[in-house]
Amino acid sequence: MNAPEPPQRASPRLAGVGLGLRWDFLEEVVDGPALPIDFFEVSPENYMRRGGYYPEQLEQLDARYPLVTHGLTLSIGAVEEPDAEYLRELKAEVSRTRSPFHSDHLCFSSVGPRSLHELLPLQQSRQNVARVAERARRLQDILGVPFALENITYYAHPGRAELSELEFLSEVLEQSGAGLLLDVNNVYVNSLNHGFDPRAFISALDSSRVVEVHVAGHTRQPSGLVLDTHGAPVADPVLELLAFTLERTGPVPVLLERDNNVPELAELVAEVQTLRGIYERSLERHHAGH
């Protein structure tokens, strides 16, 4: 089988450094002055099959900033086929927000009819590669926009791993043609929890597949386990890994995620500005290296 082409990376609607949209500051962003934020990323599940205040606010936001959708409950790796009704609603939401592509996580979050609302790691097997890749290919047709998968954090691998995380991720991308939403914090957290070199991991990925980069904060548990909490500022080693990544990928949009302990908007804007500095310096080095 011929490998599908890597997704088209450049999108006129999406570049620079963005911020994950949270209701904590939605009104402030919609009603306030223009912010130095290049785009917002939205969880479509928060707006799908819904009327009222929040969809109206999102419509207003869409008039001011580019939006990109990042889903939570597709459960692409589940044994069962994705929910057709959910996909119809998702397609409508992606279209409403004019998202240049849609992404979700390389994981499963449902078992049969039960939805666990957590990103659960898939067994890294060839069977799961084939299943996810086939669905990701179909999804691009269904949604009508390119589709990207995000590498997740995982605290334990379920059962024996037939493939390493790197092999599993690379194989899925290769066979599906999907883009990679590379979460640098997830790579870093996994490297701490599973003991590998995060730079070697990122270097081994096909950088042409990266369509967006995520960064977020993490927390170390008393047990030593590091959790991807999205509840703290981005740690310095993750910022360094971001720079390392961007030097390889070149200009791909970068997104700051903050879902817990959400601070004042001004603090998040300042963190976006820090990321922008890293983004610009890394791109200079990227261009100098080519």
Place this chain on the structure above:
Amino acid sequence: MPGIESLLGELLLGPAPSPDLLAKLCKKHEISATDASALRDSYERLAVYRELVRGNLREALSLSIPRSMARLGPLFDEYFDRFLQERAPRTHYLRDVTPELLEFCAPLWASDARVPRYLYDLALHESLHIEVSALPTLPRGHQAAPLTLEQGVDFGAALRHVSYHHAVHELPEDEQDRSVPSERQVQLLVYRSPEHEVRYLELTPVASGIVERLLAGESLGAAVTRAAAASGTSLTEAVLEGAARLLADLAERGVIRGPRPEGSSSPA
């Protein structure tokens, strides 16, 4: 291979895990010896996911029914565990987990003497806030044409028409409050205003009957006549004036847009 996903689902939604339970689940789901051995080795970290699943769902519920959860205390945990084990969420949307939990708990709470009799009404009342705030938006704008007895009415607000056995809507918002609501039949119209505020309007039995029938698509004349008859009230001048006041009030609140055009579908 699919057995691992099923096993994880049962492990994460089920009772507190133990190595023995994991071994039993491996057998039940026909997990291979090599996978079972790997699962045993990562048992403690797999258990972390159980806490994460519960934490996410519990947080969503606490945003929706905080007063009911506080009043139930440890009993809530018991029913939360049963819900996860015996049914679990089916929805993609966290905001819809509460109605699923309440649907599961309703018959159980009704037969459990430890659960206050008003508790289901209170939980339903709390959950309606998010439900109504998220209902699909209906076409807006007042229609200039007057209502007629021969036509139904066109509703312009997202709403729910509910009945309680207790006046839970009168309880204070304070989560620490433990006062008991009075036991009486309550008919409530919960609707979203044009400004997206969720508002509550208590209805008399006749008014409730009229609204119920209008929502079912009956003509205004039939709705008023049947609602009066159902509540044993004669169709007096006072009842008709009351119905007119109700309709004017609902129109002013943006709940009613005007007469339902001929041939349009029932709003129910």
